[in-house]
Amino acid sequence: MASWWKYGVIVLLLIAAALVPQGLPTFWISIATEVLIYGLLAMSVNFLGGYGGLVSLGHAGLFGISAYTVGYLVTRMGVNHYVAFLAGVLLTLAVGAIFGGVAIRATGIYFLMITYAEGMVVWGLAYRWAKVTGAENGIRGITRPELFTKGWQYYYVVLVIFVLTIYLMWRVLNSSFGLTLRGIRECEPRMAALGYNVQVHKFLGYMWSAFFAGIAGGLYAYYNRFVSPSTVQLSVSSESVLMMVLGGVGTFFGPLLGSLIIIVGRNMISLYTARWPIIMGTIFVLTVLLAPKGIIGTLSAWWEQRKKVSAGVVEIVEASARKEVGAEGEVRVGTESQS
Amino acid sequence: MKQKLQIVVAVLVLVALLAGCAQPAATPAPATQAPTQAPTQAPATQAPTQAPTQAPTQAPTQAPASKEPIKIGVLAPQTGNTAASGQDMINAFQMYWEEHGMQSAGRPIELYVEDTAGNPDTGLTKARLLVEQRKVHFLVGGLVASVGLAIAEYVADTGTPYFIPVIAADDLTQRRRLPNVVRIAGWSSSSTNHPFGEWAAKQGYKTVVTIAEDYAFGHESVGGFVNTFTDNGGKLLAAIWHPLGTMDFSPFLAQIDNYKPDVVFTEQTGGDAVRFVKAWRDLGYDKKYPLLGNQTLLDQSNLRGMGDEAIGLMSTGHFAEGRDSPETKAFVEAFEKRYGLIPSYYAADMYTAARWLDAAIQKINGNVEDSEALLKAVREISFEDTPMGPVKLDEYGGTIFNVYLRKVEKRADGKLWNVVVETWPNISQFYKYNPEEFLKQPVYSRDYLGENWP
Numbered sequence: 001m002a003s004w005w006k007y008g009v010i011v012l013l014l015i016a017a018a019l020v021p022q023g024l025p026t027f028w029i030s031i032a033t034e035v036l037i038y039g040l041l042a043m044s045v046n047f048l049g050g051y052g053g054l055v056s057l058g059h060a061g062l063f064g065i066s067a068y069t070v071g072y073l074v075t076r077m078g079v080n081h082y083v084a085f086l087a088g089v090l091l092t093l094a095v096g097a098i099f100g101g102v103a104i105r106a107t108g109i110y111f112l113m114i115t116y117a118e119g120m121v122v123w124g125l126a127y128r129w130a131k132v133t134g135a136e137n138g139i140r141g142i143t144r145p146e147l148f149t150k151g152w153q154y155y156y157v158v159l160v161i162f163v164l165t166i167y168l169m170w171r172v173l174n175s176s177f178g179l180t181l182r183g184i185r186e187c188e189p190r191m192a193a194l195g196y197n198v199q200v201h202k203f204l205g206y207m208w209s210a211f212f213a214g215i216a217g218g219l220y221a222y223y224n225r226f227v228s229p230s231t232v233q234l235s236v237s238s239e240s241v242l243m244m245v246l247g248g249v250g251t252f253f254g255p256l257l258g259s260l261i262i263i264v265g266r267n268m269i270s271l272y273t274a275r276w277p278i279i280m281g282t283i284f285v286l287t288v289l290l291a292p293k294g295i296i297g298t299l300s301a302w303w304e305q306r307k308k309v310s311a312g313v314v315e316i317v318e319a320s321a322r323k324e325v326g327a328e329g330e331v332r333v334g335t336e337s338q339s
Numbered sequence: 340m341k342q343k344l345q346i347v348v349a350v351l352v353l354v355a356l357l358a359g360c361a362q363p364a365a366t367p368a369p370a371t372q373a374p375t376q377a378p379t380q381a382p383a384t385q386a387p388t389q390a391p392t393q394a395p396t397q398a399p400t401q402a403p404a405s406k407e408p409i410k411i412g413v414l415a416p417q418t419g420n421t422a423a424s425g426q427d428m429i430n431a432f433q434m435y436w437e438e439h440g441m442q443s444a445g446r447p448i449e450l451y452v453e454d455t456a457g458n459p460d461t462g463l464t465k466a467r468l469l470v471e472q473r474k475v476h477f478l479v480g481g482l483v484a485s486v487g488l489a490i491a492e493y494v495a496d497t498g499t500p501y502f503i504p505v506i507a508a509d510d511l512t513q514r515r516r517l518p519n520v521v522r523i524a525g526w527s528s529s530s531t532n533h534p535f536g537e538w539a540a541k542q543g544y545k546t547v548v549t550i551a552e553d554y555a556f557g558h559e560s561v562g563g564f565v566n567t568f569t570d571n572g573g574k575l576l577a578a579i580w581h582p583l584g585t586m587d588f589s590p591f592l593a594q595i596d597n598y599k600p601d602v603v604f605t606e607q608t609g610g611d612a613v614r615f616v617k618a619w620r621d622l623g624y625d626k627k628y629p630l631l632g633n634q635t636l637l638d639q640s641n642l643r644g645m646g647d648e649a650i651g652l653m654s655t656g657h658f659a660e661g662r663d664s665p666e667t668k669a670f671v672e673a674f675e676k677r678y679g680l681i682p683s684y685y686a687a688d689m690y691t692a693a694r695w696l697d698a699a700i701q702k703i704n705g706n707v708e709d710s711e712a713l714l715k716a717v718r719e720i721s722f723e724d725t726p727m728g729p730v731k732l733d734e735y736g737g738t739i740f741n742v743y744l745r746k747v748e749k750r751a752d753g754k755l756w757n758v759v760v761e762t763w764p765n766i767s768q769f770y771k772y773n774p775e776e777f778l779k780q781p782v783y784s785r786d787y788l789g790e791n792w793p
Contacts, residue, residue: 025472
C-alpha cells in the first residue's frame with residue numbers, strides 16, 4: 001500500500017479514538033479504555049511472539065506484578081501515583097529479567113511451558129500472600145491521580161500513553177535490533193552463523209516485552225481501581241495470545257484489533273446470552289481454521305496477492321504489446337518476436 | 340474459494356460488531372406494560388405473567404410515582420463452580436416477582452440478570468454495566484465474598500443501593516459497612532456458628548479440632564464456632580486448613596487422629612462438601628468422632644449430591660427446608676413444583692429478599708429513584724415469618740434471625756433434607772457480645788479465631 005494511505009488510516013483512527021468520549025456513555029468509555037490496555041498487553045505478547053518467534057503464556061504475570069505494585073503502594077503505603085506507576089514498571093522489569101533469563105534457554109513449546117509456569121507463580125503468590133495482596137479479596141480502593149479521576153479523563157491518559165508506547169514499540173521493531181529479532185524468528189541457526197549473539201537478543205526482546213506489559217499493568221490498576229488474583233490468572237495470558245492470533249500474529253496492529261473484537265464482543269454478546277463463551281470460542285476456531293494469519297494478516301496477504309495478480313496482468317499486457325504473446329495467449333520468453 | 344471463505348469470516352465478524360453497535364447507548368424507557376427482561380437467562384422458565392397495573396396496596400400519601408418500570412440488577416454466578424447455587428438464586432428471585440405479577444406499587448418490575456462467574460473482576464464489570472448502561476435502580480445478589488467486596492467498593496462511589504442476601508462476608512456489615520449496602524434476608528459466616536459453639540460446649544464436649552477450607556469464608560465460619568466454644572470452657576486443639584477444591588481428604592482427616600478431640604467441626608462448600616462427607620464415612624471417621632457442620636456443608640444445594648452418608652449429620656443454619664412452618668412449607672412446595680428441586684438457602688434468601696424489597700417499594704409508593712428513601716424503608720421493615728423465619732435488621736445493616744440446629748433426614752419420597760431439632764431466636768451477627776467491643780477485635784482469620792476473647 002502506498003504510505004500516504006497507511007498514514008491516513010492511522011490519523012483517522014486517532015481522531016476516532018479521541019472522539020470516543022464525546023459520543024459514548026460512560027460504560028462504553030470504560031470498555032474503550034479496557035480495549036487499549038489489553039491491546040497493549042496483547043501487543044507486548046506479539047512483540048516477543050509474533051516478531052521474535054517466542055510465544056509466551058505468562059504475560060499476565062508481568063502485567064499483574066505491575067498492577068499489584070501500583071495497588072499496594074497507593075493503598076497501603078500512600079505513595080504518589082506517578083511514583084507508584086514507575087515503581088510498578090521497574091519491578092516488572094526486575095522480575096522479567098529473572099523470568100526471561102530462565103525462559104529464553106528454551107524455544108517453542110518449552111518456552112510456552114516455562115512462561116506458563118512463571119505466570120502461575122505470580123498467580124500463586126497473589127492468591128496466598130494475603131498480607132500483601134489480600135489473597136482472593138484483592139486490593140481495593142486504588143485511587144486515580146487527582147486530575148484524572150473521571151472515566152473520560154482517564155481514557156485520554158490511557159490513549160496518550162498507549163500511543164506513545166506503541167510508537168516506541170514501532171521504532172524498536174523497525175530498528176536494526178528489531179530486524180535482528182525477526183531474523184532470529186525466521187532462522188535462528190543462520191543468525192548465529194552470521195555472528196549475532198542470539199541469546200542476548202532474545203533476552204533483550206523479552207525485556208522490551210516485559211516493559212510494555214508492565215506499562216499496561218500500571219494503567220490497568222488505575223483503570224479498574226481493584227486488583228485481584230483474577231487479574232493474573234491463566235485466562236488473561238491465554239486471552240492476550242488469542243487476541244494476537246485473532247488480529248494477526250506478527251502484524252503491528254493485529255493484537256489491538258483482536259483486543260477490540262474480544263472485549264467488545266464479550267461485553268455485547270453477554271447482554272444477550274449467558275452462553276457467550278461458546279460464541280467467542282466459535283469465532284476463535286473459525287478464525288484459526290479459515291484465516292490462520294488472523295484478520296489483519298489475512299487482509300494484508302490478500303492485498304499483497306491482489307497487487308501481485310494485477311502486477312502479473314500488467315506484465316502480460318505489456319508482453320503482448322511487445323508481441324511476446326502468441327495467438328493462443330502463450331508467452332514466449334526470450335524468443336524472436338513475430339509480426 | 341479459500342479467499343471467499345476468508346471474506347465470509349471477515350464479514351461475520353464485522354456483522355457481529357455492527358449488531359452490537361445497533362444497541363442504543365441509553366436504555367429506552369418503555370411504556371408501562373414492559374415484560375420481564377432477563378436477557379442473559381438462556382433457559383426461560385416460563386412466560387412471565389402480564390398483570391395489569393394494580394392499585395397500590397396502601398392509599399398514597401404523596402403524589403404517585405412515575406409509571407416507568409423499576410429496574411433491578413440481579414447478580415449471580417451462572418458459570419463456574421458456584422453456578423448451581425447461582426441458578427437457585429435467580430430462580431427464587433424471579434419466582435417471587437412472577438407470583439406477584441411482576442410489579443410493585445403499581446410499577447412494572449424489570450429484572451436484568453448478569454453473570455458474575457464467581458469472580459470479582461467479572462462481577463465488577465457486570466455491576467458497572469448494570470448501573471451505568473442498564474441504569475438499574477438498585478443491585479441485588481452476588482454469591483462469593485470477593486465479588487461482594489469488589490462491588491461494594493464500586494457502589495460506595497455511585498451511591499447505588501446494593502442488597503446482599505447471600506454474600507456472607509462478615510465485614511460487609513461490620514468493619515467495612517457502607518450506608519448503601521444492606522444485608523436483607525442474609526447471613527454472615529460466623530453468625531450461625533456462634534450459637535453452635537456454645538451448644539457444643541454445653542453438650543459436654545471439651546475439645547474440638549476444626550477442619551475447613553483455607554479462605555475467608557472458612558476462617559470466619561470456624562472463628563464463629565471457636566469463639567463461643569472456648570468462651571464456654573472448650574479448648575481448640577488444632578485448626579486444619581485445606582485448599583478449595585481438595586480432591587482427597589485423607590491426609591487432612593488423618594491429622595485429626597493426632598489430637599483425638601471430643602468433637603470435630605467442619606466448614607465446606609460445593610464439591611468439597613460432597614467429597615468431605617463421603618470421605619468421612621468411607622474412611623471410618625463417622626465411627627470415631629461426632630461431626631458438626633456449618634450451614635453450607637449440609638445445605639440443600641450440596642445435599643442433592645449426597646447419599647445416605649449424610650443422614651443424621653448435624654449443622655446449624657438460618658434456613659432449614661424441613662422446618663415445620665406454613666411459610667417454609669409453602670415456599671418449598673412452590674419452588675419444588677416449579678423447578679423440581681428442594682430449595683437451598685440461596686433460594687430462600689433471594690425469595691425473602693424479593694419480598695422485603697416489594698414491601699419497601701410499596702412503603703415508599705414506588706419512588707425507587709429516591710435511593711435514600713428506599714434504604715430507609717428497607718431498614719424499617721421486619722417480618723414475623725418468612726421461609727427463613729422471622730427477620731429484621733440491626734443498626735449495622737446485618738440481619739437478625741433464627742438459627743436452627745438441623746439434622747439431615749430422609750423424606751418420605753427418599754430425598755434428603757434438613758429438619759429442625761432446636762431453634763435459637765433473635766440471633767444477630769454479634770451474638771451475645773457487645774457490638775462495639777466485638778468490632779474492636781479484628782475480623783476472624785487464620786490468625787484470629789477468638790480463642791482468647793473475651
